Amino acid sequence: MAAYANLGIVNEMINETGDDRNSIQPEDRIILIVEDDLRFGKIIMDHAHEHDLKAVMATSYVEVFDFINRYTPIAVTLDVKLPDTSGWKVLDLLKNDLNFRHIPIYLISGEENRSLALRRGARNFLLKPLEHGALSDLFEDVISLIRKPVKEVLIIEDNEIESSQIAKMLQGDNITVEVVDTATMAMEKIAEKNHDCIILDYTLPDISGNELVTEVNKVRKKTTPVIVYSAKDFTKKELQNINRTFNKHLTKGVHSLEYLLEDTIAQLHINFNELAPEKKRIIENIRVKEDILSGKNILIVDDDVRNLFALTTVFERYNINAITAESGKEAISIITDEGNNVDMILMDIMMPEMDGYETTQRIRREHKNSTLPIIAVTAKAMKGDRQKCIEAGASDYITKPLKMDQLLSLMRIWFYK
Numbered sequence: 001m002a003a004y005a006n007l008g009i010v011n012e013m014i015n016e017t018g019d020d021r022n023s024i025q026p027e028d029r030i031i032l033i034v035e036d037d038l039r040f041g042k043i044i045m046d047h048a049h050e051h052d053l054k055a056v057m058a059t060s061y062v063e064v065f066d067f068i069n070r071y072t073p074i075a076v077t078l079d080v081k082l083p084d085t086s087g088w089k090v091l092d093l094l095k096n097d098l099n100f101r102h103i104p105i106y107l108i109s110g111e112e113n114r115s116l117a118l119r120r121g122a123r124n125f126l127l128k129p130l131e132h133g134a135l136s137d138l139f140e141d142v143i144s145l146i147r148k149p150v151k152e153v154l155i156i157e158d159n160e161i162e163s164s165q166i167a168k169m170l171q172g173d174n175i176t177v178e179v180v181d182t183a184t185m186a187m188e189k190i191a192e193k194n195h196d197c198i199i200l201d202y203t204l205p206d207i208s209g210n211e212l213v214t215e216v217n218k219v220r221k222k223t224t225p226v227i228v229y230s231a232k233d234f235t236k237k238e239l240q241n242i243n244r245t246f247n248k249h250l251t252k253g254v255h256s257l258e259y260l261l262e263d264t265i266a267q268l269h270i271n272f273n274e275l276a277p278e279k280k281r282i283i284e285n286i287r288v289k290e291d292i293l294s295g296k297n298i299l300i301v302d303d304d305v306r307n308l309f310a311l312t313t314v315f316e317r318y319n320i321n322a323i324t325a326e327s328g329k330e331a332i333s334i335i336t337d338e339g340n341n342v343d344m345i346l347m348d349i350m351m352p353e354m355d356g357y358e359t360t361q362r363i364r365r366e367h368k369n370s371t372l373p374i375i376a377v378t379a380k381a382m383k384g385d386r387q388k389c390i391e392a393g394a395s396d397y398i399t400k401p402l403k404m405d406q407l408l409s410l411m412r413i414w415f416y417k
Contacts, residue, residue, distance in 0.1 A: 023054070031054070032071065033045060034087070053142075062399060074142065080110075095121035098273075109128065153198075155167060159201070169257055170261065190219045200229070203231075209230075213245055217246075228249040229250050299344070300322055303348065328351055335369065378400065
C-alpha cells in the first residue's frame with residue numbers, strides 16, 4: 001500500500017485543487033470531480049457545497065481510482081478530456097468493475113455524445129459550455145438518488161406471463177415493480193411519478209413502436225433510464241432511433257431475463273455487494289460466461305514469484321492462461337518462441353538487469369509487435385510515470401498494489417478495442 005499512501009501524503013501536502021480532502025468526516029457524503037481545469041472544477045465544487053456535499057477533485061488517471069477507493073464517493077463528474085487519458089476509458093473501467101459500477105457518473109464534454117455516454121453506462125451527459133442551471137439539476141439528481149433506498153421500476157409489457165416473470169425476477173428488498181400493459185396507462189404512470197427505471201416492450205396493442213419511443217421520451221424525466229426489451233427483429237432505422245433515445249435494448253431469448261436483471265441493476269445504481277445472493281450469482285455467472293478474457297494467453301513478467309503466483313491463481317478462476325517470466329530476458333525469449341500465442345503482456349517496470357522499460361522497447365523494436373497490448377505495472381504513482389511507460393511502448397499502465405477488478409477491467413478494454 002506504500003505507493004498509494006505516499007500519493008495520499010503528497011496530495012494532502014500540496015493540494016492545488018483547494019478541495020475538501022483534508023476536512024472529510026466519516027459521515028460526510030462525497031462527490032468526486034474528475035477535472036484538470038481547476039477553475040471549472042471549483043465551480044462544480046461550489047455547487048456540491050450548496051447541496052451539503054463534500055468534494056474531492058482528481059486531475060489525473062491515477063488519482064481517480066485512488067480517490068474512489070479512499071473516499072467512496074456517492075457520484076462522479078467526469079470530464080472527457082483529461083491530460084493523461086480519455087474520460088471514456090475511465091467510464092468503461094468503472095462500469096466494468098462490479099465494485100464501482102453502481103456509482104452514478106455524469107459525463108461532461110465539449111462535443112455532443114449523449115447517446116454514446118448513456119449506452120456506456122453514464123447517468124447523464126452534460127455538454128460544455130453548460131446551460132444555466134445544468135449543474136443544479138445534476139446535484140438535485142444526485143440527492144434524489146441517495147434519498148431513494150428503494151428503487152421503483154415500471155414494466156410496460158402486454159404479455160402477462162412475461163411481465164410477471166420480469167417482476168418476479170426484479171422484486172426484492174430494494175426494488176418495487178409496477179406493471180402496465182398499454183401505452184395509455186404507461187403515459188399516465190410516467191407522468192404521475194418519477195420511476196428509477198423503465199422496461200418497455202416495443203410492440204404494444206395501442207401504439208406503434210416508433211410512437212411509443214417518442215411519447216415515452218417526451219413524458220419521462222430526462223435522467224430516467226429506459227431499457228427496450230423486445231422479441232422484435234428491429235430494422236436499422238428503428239435500432240438507430242432506440243440507441244439515440246434510450247439507454248439499452250435487449251432481445252428476448254433463452255437467457256435474456258438474466259441479462260435484463262444485470263442491466264436493470266446497473267441502471268438503478270444498486271451496489272452489487274448489497275444484492276440478494278441469488279441475484280449476485282446470476283450476474284457473476286453472466287460475466288464469467290461472456291468474459292472476453294476467457295481463453296486468452298497472458299504473459300506476466302515479474303521478478304517477484306509471489307506476484308506471479310497471485311496473478312496466476314486469480315487468472316485460473318477466469319479461465320485465463322497465464323505464461324510467466326521472471327526477467328525481461330526470459331520474456332523476450334518467450335515472445336520469440338511463442339509470439340503468436342501471447343495475446344497480452346503484463347510488464348513489471350521495476351526489475352533488475354533489464355527493466356520493464358527496456359524490455360518493452362526491445363519487444364516493440366526487435367519483434368515488430370506494434371499491436372500486442374502491453375500493460376505496464378509500476379510500484380510508483382508519480383506524475384509522468386504513465387507518459388514514460390507510453391513512450392517506452394506500453395499500451396497502458398496500472399499501479400501497485402494491484403486491485404484485481406481494476407486490472408481485469410483494464411485488460412478487457414484493450415481486447416474490446
